[in-house]
Amino acid sequence: MKKTLFFLGIISLWNSSMAQTNPAITSWLRNTTSITGRHYVSGNSTPIADATLANVQKVQYSAQYVYVSTNGIPSYVTGPFLDGNPNLAGTQNAIFKFPLTPTPNTGTSTPTTGGNIGVFINGVALFDYRDGVSYKSSTGLNAGGPSGGTGDGVWNRDAVLYEKTGFDCAKGHPAGTNYHHHQNPSAFNLDLKVISNICNLYLADGLYVINPAQHSPLLGFAYDGYPIYGAFGYKNVDGTGGITRIKSGFSLRNIATRTTYYTGIAVASGPTVSINFPLGMYKEDYQFTANAASDYLDIHNGRFCVTPEYPNGTYAYFCTVDSNYNSTYPYVVGPTFYGTKVASKLTSAVTETTTTYSPVLSTSNFDFDNLEFKIYPNPASDLIAIQSSEMIMNNLNAELIDERGRIVATKSFLQGSTICHFETDTLYNGIYFLKISNNTMVKTYKIFIQK
Structure with a gap:
C-alpha cells in the first residue's frame, strides 16, 4: 500500500x-x-x-x-x-x-x-x-x-x-x-x-x-x-x-457577378461587383488555393x-x-x-x-536585456514615444533626466503595453537622458529636445 x-x-x-x-x-x-x-x-x-x-x-x-x-x-x-x-x-x-x-x-x-x-x-x-x-x-x-x-x-x-x-x-x-x-x-x-x-x-x-x-x-x-x-x-x-x-492561402476571386461560391456551389445571387459593392466587400469574394510552400497556411x-x-x-x-x-x-x-x-x-x-497557476516571479524571469527600445522622434519637440520590441510583462520605470542629473519627468511602462510616452512641450531645448529600469537593471538613451 x-x-x-x-x-x-x-x-x-x-x-x-x-x-x-x-x-x-x-x-x-x-x-x-x-x-x-x-x-x-x-x-x-x-x-x-x-x-x-x-x-x-x-x-x-x-x-x-x-x-x-x-x-x-x-x-x-x-x-x-x-x-x-x-x-x-x-x-x-x-x-x-x-x-x-x-x-x-x-x-x-x-x-x-x-x-x-x-x-x-x-x-x-x-x-x-x-x-x-x-x-x-x-x-x-x-x-x-x-x-x-x-x-x-x-x-x-x-x-x-x-x-x-x-x-x-x-x-x-x-x-x-x-x-x-x-x-x-x-x-x-x-x-x-x-x-x-x-x-x-x-x-x-x-x-x-x-x-x-x-x-x-x-x-x-x-x-x-x-x-x-x-x-x-x-x-x-x-x-x-x-x-x-x-x-494566407486566400485571395480575391476574379469575378464580376456573385452567383456561386469559389467551390462552384450555386447560391442565391448577390450584388454585381461595382463601386457600391466592390470585390472584397464579402467573405465569399475570396477563394482558397492550396500552396505547397511551407510559409503558406x-x-x-x-x-x-x-x-x-x-x-x-x-x-x-x-x-x-x-x-x-x-x-x-x-x-x-x-x-x-x-x-x-x-x-x-x-x-x-x-x-x-x-x-x-501561480508562477514564482523574479527579475531573472524577465528578459530585460533582450528588450529593444526605439525612441522617436529624436530630436523631439512636443512628444517622445518609447516603443519596446515586445510586450512588457512587468512594470518598468522610465525617467527623463536633464544634463544636470535632475529628473524632469517620470512614467511607468505598464504591464501588457509596448509603448510609453513623454510630453516634452514644456521642456527646454538641450540634451536629456532617458533611463528605463526595473529593480536590478537599467538602460539609458540620449535624447535631444529641439523646437
Whole structure:
C-alpha cells in the first residue's frame, strides 16, 4: 500500500510539473500590478482611468482543462470608436475553459461564428471576419449588424474593411461592451502603410509589435484549444529557414457577378461587383488555393509547425498580414476551425477540482536585456514615444533626466503595453537622458529636445 501511495505521489508531482510547462497554462498575461483599463473619449487625448482590472485575473487548471478568469479589458488604452458606436469596453466577468490537449477534427470542419471564437493572452476576445451584415436580395441592400434588420446570410460582409472607422488605435472595438479584435492586434501606426490616422490624436498601442527578425509571440488560443501567433514565424515547419511573414492561402476571386461560391456551389445571387459593392466587400469574394510552400497556411489559416513554445511542434493559427503589415483575410482563425471546438465561456463557477497557476516571479524571469527600445522622434519637440520590441510583462520605470542629473519627468511602462510616452512641450531645448529600469537593471538613451 505504501509503495502504491508513493508511486501515485510521483505521478501527481509529474503531472503537476508537466502542467506548469503547458503554454495553455503559462502564457496568459496575469495582472500582477493591479493595472486597470483606460479609455479615450472623442475629442480628448488624455486617457480616462477605469476601475476595472485589466488583463487576466486568474488561471486555474485540471488534468484536462485550463480556466481563464478575465474582465476582457486590455491594459492598452481603448477607444474612441468614431463610427457612432456609443459603447465603451466594459467588464465581461468571464471564465473561459480551454482543453489542455486539443484534438484535430477528423469530420466536417466546424465554421467559426459571430461572437467569441478565441481569447488573446490578455483576456480580450477574438472575433472572426464578420460584422453581422449580409446582402438582402429583396431590397438590394446590405442589412444587419449596427444598422439593424437581417440579411440573407449568403453574402456576408467583412468587418475588418467595413468597420475600420470604428476601430481604435489597437484595431479593436466593442460589441455591446465586449471589446474584441477581428484581426492582427498591433497598432495601426506601426504598420508600414498606415491606413487609419486614429493613433495620431489618441495615442495607444496593441498587444504586440511586429518584428520581422523574430518569431512573433504566442498571442492567444482559439476555441479549439490551438495557439494563435502573430504575423511572423519560422519559414519551414521544422523551425528552420529563418524568419518570414506567414501568408494566407486566400485571395480575391476574379469575378464580376456573385452567383456561386469559389467551390462552384450555386447560391442565391448577390450584388454585381461595382463601386457600391466592390470585390472584397464579402467573405465569399475570396477563394482558397492550396500552396505547397511551407510559409503558406491551410484553409483554416493555420499549419502544423515548430514554434518557440512548442519545440516538438503543434498546429497553430497565425495573424495574417500583407507586406505592408495590413491585415489580410481570414485575419486570424477561420473560416473554419482545424480542431474540435470544445472551449467555452462558462455560465457559472468552475465545478471541478483545479490548481491555481501561480508562477514564482523574479527579475531573472524577465528578459530585460533582450528588450529593444526605439525612441522617436529624436530630436523631439512636443512628444517622445518609447516603443519596446515586445510586450512588457512587468512594470518598468522610465525617467527623463536633464544634463544636470535632475529628473524632469517620470512614467511607468505598464504591464501588457509596448509603448510609453513623454510630453516634452514644456521642456527646454538641450540634451536629456532617458533611463528605463526595473529593480536590478537599467538602460539609458540620449535624447535631444529641439523646437
